[in-house]
Amino acid sequence: MNVILRRLGMALLILFLAGPAYAQIDTAAREAYLVDATTGTVLLDKDGERAMPPASMSKIMTVYAVLDRIRQGRLSLEYTLPVSERAWRMGGSKMFVEIGDDIRVEDLLRGVIVQSGNDACVVLAEGLSGSEEAFANELNRLADDIGLRDSAFRNATGWPAEGHVMSARDLAHLAHRLITDFPDHYHYYSELEFTWNDIRQSNRNPLLYRNVGADGLKTGHTEEAGYGLTASAVQNDRRLILVVTGLESQRQRAEEAERLMRWGFREFENFELFEAGAMIEEADVWLGASSTVPLVAQNDVLVTMRHAAREEMTAKVVYDGPIAAPLQAGQQIATLRIEGPGIAGHEVPLVAGVDVPPAGYFQRIYQKARYLLLERQ
Incomplete structure (x- = not known):
C-alpha cells in the first residue's frame, strides 16, 4: 500500500x-478470443463478438443441454434413445448409428464429443425434444439463460443453416459454463478415441496431442466457417479457454491454436x-x-x-x-x-x-x- x-x-x-500496456498478438484466425477462466480477463480479442457460423463447435451447446437435463434428474446416462432414419441419413461427421438401434445417452454423448457425430446429435435432439427444430428452440432458451449474447441455433449439429450463428466470445463463455457446471462429465472431452459399430475414431482436437495441458473441447469446419477450434488447457492450476475460427486448413488450425495457447500461458500470470x-x-x-x-x-x-x-x-x-x-x-x-x-x-x-x-x-x-x-x- x-x-x-x-x-x-x-x-x-x-x-x-x-x-506497459498489453500488446495484441497477431493471428491468422478470422476471429480469436483467449480468456483466463479464473479471473475472466480477456487476453486476446479479435472480433470476438461478431456472430459467425460456428460449424460443429455449436455441438458444445447440444452437449450442455443434454447434461443440463441429467443435472435436473430428467435424464440419465443409461437411458436409451432410438435411431430414426433421418438421424441415420445425416451426412458429414458420423458416429455410424444404425436405424432402429436404441443407444445409451452416454454413448451418444461420446459420439458427439469425440467423433463429432451429426447422426448422434440428431438422435439426442429427436429423442429429447421430439424433433431437431424443437430441440433448437430449447437451445435458444437455454442460451438466453446462461448469457450467450450473440448466438442463435437452428439445429443440433452446426450444419450450415441461415441464422445459425455464435460468436467467439459466446463459445468461450459456453465452454467455461460447461466445464464449471458439469465437472463430473467434462472428462469425455479429453478422450482420445471412441469406437462404435466396430469403427474406431480419434478425437479431432489437435491440442490434445500437443503437450499444452489441453483437456477439451471441440473442432469445427465448413466451407463458410473455415477451420475452427474451441479449446481449453490447464497449466499450474491455471485454465485458459481459446476460440479460433476461419483458418484455412487443419494444420493451420493446430499450429495457430497451439501458438496462441502457449503465448497466453507464457506471457500472462495470475497474481x-x-x-x-x-x-x-x-x-x-x-x-x-x-x-x-x-x-x-x-x-x-x-x-x-x-x-x-x-x-x-x-x-x-x-x-x-x-x-x-x-x-x-x-x-x-x-x-x-x-x-x-x-x-x-x-x-x-x-x-x-x-x-x-x-x-x-x-x-x-x-x-x-x-x-x-x-x-x-
Whole structure:
C-alpha cells in the first residue's frame, strides 16, 4: 500500500502493481478470443463478438443441454434413445448409428464429443425434444439463460443453416459454463478415441496431442466457417479457454491454436492481491460502537497481467462514508475497483469484516460533537 487518501466521502487505496500496456498478438484466425477462466480477463480479442457460423463447435451447446437435463434428474446416462432414419441419413461427421438401434445417452454423448457425430446429435435432439427444430428452440432458451449474447441455433449439429450463428466470445463463455457446471462429465472431452459399430475414431482436437495441458473441447469446419477450434488447457492450476475460427486448413488450425495457447500461458500470470477474509482497508463508521470497520473480500482477489506489467495498475477501495451503523459482518459496503493495462474496470465487492452495533447514547453524543468540531476546522 503506497498511498492512502482518506475523506469523509470516499476512501481510496492505491496499489502500484502493473507495467506497459498489453500488446495484441497477431493471428491468422478470422476471429480469436483467449480468456483466463479464473479471473475472466480477456487476453486476446479479435472480433470476438461478431456472430459467425460456428460449424460443429455449436455441438458444445447440444452437449450442455443434454447434461443440463441429467443435472435436473430428467435424464440419465443409461437411458436409451432410438435411431430414426433421418438421424441415420445425416451426412458429414458420423458416429455410424444404425436405424432402429436404441443407444445409451452416454454413448451418444461420446459420439458427439469425440467423433463429432451429426447422426448422434440428431438422435439426442429427436429423442429429447421430439424433433431437431424443437430441440433448437430449447437451445435458444437455454442460451438466453446462461448469457450467450450473440448466438442463435437452428439445429443440433452446426450444419450450415441461415441464422445459425455464435460468436467467439459466446463459445468461450459456453465452454467455461460447461466445464464449471458439469465437472463430473467434462472428462469425455479429453478422450482420445471412441469406437462404435466396430469403427474406431480419434478425437479431432489437435491440442490434445500437443503437450499444452489441453483437456477439451471441440473442432469445427465448413466451407463458410473455415477451420475452427474451441479449446481449453490447464497449466499450474491455471485454465485458459481459446476460440479460433476461419483458418484455412487443419494444420493451420493446430499450429495457430497451439501458438496462441502457449503465448497466453507464457506471457500472462495470475497474481493474488488479497486473500479471502484479509483486511484490505478500514471504512469510517457513523454512530457505531466502533469508529471504523474492516473491509474484506469474500474470495481471493486475483488479477491476470503480463509478467512485465507491474507499475500501471491501480486498485481503489471506494465507498460512500462514513457508513451508518449498525453493520453486519458480510454486508457489502464498498467496492474494490481494479484498473490498468488490459483490465477494464474490474470490480470486486467488499464486505464488513465484523459486526458494528450502534453506539450507546453518550457515545453518539460524543461522535456528533466531534463531527461538528471537525466541520468547523
